[in-house]
Structures are given as C-alpha cells and as structure tokens.
Amino acid sequence: MAATGSPETCVVVGATGAMGSAITSSLVAKGFRVVAVARDAAALDELGASSELVVACPADIASDDAVATIKRALDTPVRMAVFAAGLPVRGSADAIDPSALAVAANIKVAGTVRLLHAVRDHLVAGSRFVAIAGSLGIEPGPLDAGPGTANAALINLMRQLSALYGPNGVTTHTIAPGPVDTPRLRALIETQSAESGTSVDELWERYRAKTTLGRLPTLDEIAWLVGLLVEPQASVLHGAVLAADGGVRHGVL
Numbered sequence: 338m339a340a341t342g343s344p345e346t347c348v349v350v351g352a353t354g355a356m357g358s359a360i361t362s363s364l365v366a367k368g369f370r371v372v373a374v375a376r377d378a379a380a381l382d383e384l385g386a387s388s389e390l391v392v393a394c395p396a397d398i399a400s401d402d403a404v405a406t407i408k409r410a411l412d413t414p415v416r417m418a419v420f421a422a423g424l425p426v427r428g429s430a431d432a433i434d435p436s437a438l439a440v441a442a443n444i445k446v447a448g449t450v451r452l453l454h455a456v457r458d459h460l461v462a463g464s465r466f467v468a469i470a471g472s473l474g475i476e477p478g479p480l481d482a483g484p485g486t487a488n489a490a491l492i493n494l495m496r497q498l499s500a501l502y503g504p505n506g507v508t509t510h511t512i513a514p515g516p517v518d519t520p521r522l523r524a525l526i527e528t529q530s531a532e533s534g535t536s537v538d539e540l541w542e543r544y545r546a547k548t549t550l551g552r553l554p555t556l557d558e559i560a561w562l563v564g565l566l567v568e569p570q571a572s573v574l575h576g577a578v579l580a581a582d583g584g585v586r587h588g589v590l
Contacts, residue, residue: 417567
C-alpha cells in the first residue's frame with residue numbers, strides 16, 4: 338500500500354490495453370500515482386479521466402524517444418515499473434514475415450530495456466521491475482513464432498536484470514500468463530469462427546481445455562498478481578517467472 342501523503346509512483350507501459358488498464362486500475366486502487374504510457378493519446382485521456390492519480394504519458398515504446406518522454410514524467414522514486422505492452426504479430430515460422438520477428442523483439446525486448454533506461458535513476462531498494470511475458474515463451478505452439486520467440490527472449494532478459502539489479506535491492510518479476518479472457522481474445526475467436534465455420538463455443542472450449550483450472554485466467558486476476566508484488570514479502574519472488582495461466586504450462590522447471 339502506498340504511504341500516506343504524496344502517493345508513490347508506478348509506471349505502466351501499455352496502459353490503455355485490456356491488461357494494462359486493469360493493472361493501472363489495480364495500482365490506483367492501492368493509492369499509487371500511475372504514469373500511464375501508451376501511444377494513443379485519446380485513450381490515455383479517457384484512462385486519465387478515471388482518476389486524478391493517473392498521469393497520461395503518450396509515448397511509443399517501440400521508439401528510443403520513449404525513454405526521454407517517460408523520464409520527463411518522473412520526479413519521485415518509482416515503486417514499480419510494469420511492461421504490459423502487447424504484440425501485433427502472429428503466425429507460424431512458415432507464414433510470418435521474417436521482419437515481423439524484429440518488430441516483436443523491438444517491442445517486447447527492446448521496449449523493456451527502454452522502460453528500464455527511463456526509470457532506472459528512480460529505482461530504489463524495494464522497487465519492483467515487472468514484465469508481462471507469456472507461457473508461449475516457455476511452451477510455444479506451431480503457430481507462435483512471434484510471441485514465442487519474443488517472450489522467450491524477454492524471459493532471458495529479465496533473468497539478466499535480476500542479477501544486475503538484485504544486489505541493489507531492486508527486484509525483478511516476470512509474469513507468464515497463458516491465454517487470458519479478454520475482449521481481444523473473444524474477438525479473435527469470433528473471427529476464427531467466421532473463417533473456419535467452427536462454432537464459437539467449440540473454439541472457446543479448445544482454449545479452456547488447455548488449462549487444468551477449467552477456465553481461462555481473467556484480467557482482474559493478473560492485475561491482482563501485479564498488485565501483490567508491491568508487498569514487502571514479494572521480494573522472495575525476485576527473479577522468478579510466475580506462471581499465471583490456469584494450468585496451461587506442463588513443463589517442470
């Protein structure tokens with residue numbers, strides 16, 4: 338919980354996406370000031386209208402210019418920085434445009450480094466640096482060239498950062514959800530249904546069947562997990578990859 342008086346600051350990249358907005362709302366509910374970073378200024382204004390604790394920071398995390406833009410929004414220690422930007426690329430290694438792999442890496446991996454460069458001077462002992470990766474970075478399917486490759490690289494990067502920043506008391510945390518029940522996934526299933534002739538219910542059941550929970554995780558549950566990491570006891574989770582997938586991942590690490 339943020340201390341009384343001036344609220345502590347968190348930074349959320351991808352704040353206007355379904356997951357980013359849920360995370361932002363969760364942190365605001367805990368009393369944190371949230372610097373919300375996204376490309377869409379209008380969507381940021383809408384998000385900012387929800388609370389005076391939300392500070393709109395229009396920036397494209399795929400560009401190095403985002404570093405200076407985010408820096409200008411910070412004047413206090415950063416309690417938590419969260420990278421929650423999604424990927425616009427999909428397809429198998431056979432079908433994907435090879436250059437799309439560079440796009441995926443630029444957003445997920447280089448974007449995380451840009452966030453680090455923007456906040457590192459404001460990180461203090463007890464600060465958290467969090468990245469939303471995905472179970473595809475650990476157990477990809479045949480159609481997951483972009484997210485599988487980029488998330489695997491992100492997980493590796495976060496392990497590097499755990500060794501780099503842990504001795505300073507700054508903890509790093511990678512959250513690896515599987516498919517999450519979001520409006521975007523529901524729209525994707527509707528499109529797949531129209532293209533394939535398979536019913537929406539059958540396609541939805543295929544996603545559910547991959548879990549051992551019997552349902553997909555929700556945005557609120559992922560946001561709850563991010564919020565949990567601000568607790569002092571969460572330091573014990575430093576460097577870990579936290580599977581929040583409802584039992585999708587089957588490998589033993």
